[in-house]
Amino acid sequence: MINGISINYYLLLSTVLFIIGAVGVMARRNSIIIFMCIELMLNAVNLLLVSFSTLHNDASGQVFVFFIMAVAAAEVAVGLAILSMIYRNVKSIDTDLLSNLKK
Amino acid sequence: MLGYTITQWLFGVLSFLAIMFALMVVFSRNPVNSVLYLVMTFFCIAGHYLLMNAQFLAIVHIVVYAGAIMVLFLFVIMLMNLNEDTEPQRTQITKIIAGVAGGLLLFVLVGSLKGTEQLQLQSYGASQIGLVKNLGKVLFSEFLFPFEIASILLLAALVGSIMIGKKDIK
Structure with a gap:
């Protein structure tokens, strides 16, 4: 180890961030927090893409991250519109109350 | 240090x-x-x-x-x-199960990554590909078509979120 950082540390960091997001999705009932945890998982993957792009000195990975950001922005806009619509109808965003399709 | x-x-x-x-x-x-x-x-x-x-x-x-x-x-x-006060909480047992499931996932992923090769990020800090100039060249030559498609995606998201968010659609 002279100057750089081994790719393994980036792999570990991304894995840990991804799993924190996954645990958040499983452990919380507030839809908005679940949504935020999905954003966290997306960012863990983005970080790994950028680090591999730097490793291979290839710009395609960073362009791909740019497109992922555009898709994430679109996803958040539509998702939050759906959540505010649910809140208007059900007066709550608790995921356990949204079980109408089960009946 | x-x-x-x-x-x-x-x-x-x-x-x-x-x-x-x-x-x-x-x-x-x-x-x-x-x-x-x-x-x-x-x-x-x-x-x-x-x-x-x-x-x-x-x-x-x-x-x-x-x-x-x-x-x-x-x-x-x-x-x-x-x-x-309005925050819904899962039961304690569900939280513990979520934690255990996450821990197991971490165990499996770290175990699978353990044997990987130790590659150094060579041009670390001196890499030129992330600069606006170089990335712009790649984006507007090689990835021009996906870039234009992304604009259509954003337009669709814009229209979709307005349609969903409207109170009553006539």
């Missing part, structure tokens, strides 16, 4: 902060605090991008995530007037 270079110190500190703030996002009871901790996590990830000399992505990350997406989250939380 203890045999580590300044880059390695920065990497360690940023990683530690990112993981701590990410944990706070999941464990904080007030949704507004969760949003603010997520903004801090995004700043730490932007720091990682800067460390890899991906300057364009670092700026775009701050502008899009911390600037636009998280403000949108904050607005929606404030519109719904969510706070600690």
Whole structure:
């Protein structure tokens, strides 16, 4: 180890961030927090893409991250519109109350 | 400093902060605090991008995530007037099961990554591909068509969110 950082540390960091997001999705009932945890998982993957792009000195990975950001922005806009619509109808965003399709 | 270079110190500190703030996002009871901790996590990830000399992505990350997406989250939380008292909580047993499942997933993934080759990021910090000039050249030559498609996607999202958010569609 002279100057750089081994790719393994980036792999570990991304894995840990991804799993924190996954645990958040499983452990919380507030839809908005679940949504935020999905954003966290997306960012863990983005970080790994950028680090591999730097490793291979290839710009395609960073362009791909740019497109992922555009898709994430679109996803958040539509998702939050759906959540505010649910809140208007059900007066709550608790995921356990949204079980109408089960009946 | 203890045999580590300044880059390695920065990497360690940023990683530690990112993981701590990410944990706070999941464990904080007030949704507004969760949003603010997520903004801090995004700043730490932007720091990682800067460390890899991906300057364009670092700026775009701050502008899009911390600037636009998280403000949108904050607005929606404030519109719904969510706070600690209205926060639904899972039962203790479900939380423990979620923690155990996450721990097992971590165990499997780390186990599968353990044997990987130790590759150094060679041109670390001196890499030129992340600069606005070079990334722009790639984006507007090789990836021009996907770039235009992304604009259609954003337009569709815009129309879709307005249609969903409208009170009554005549």
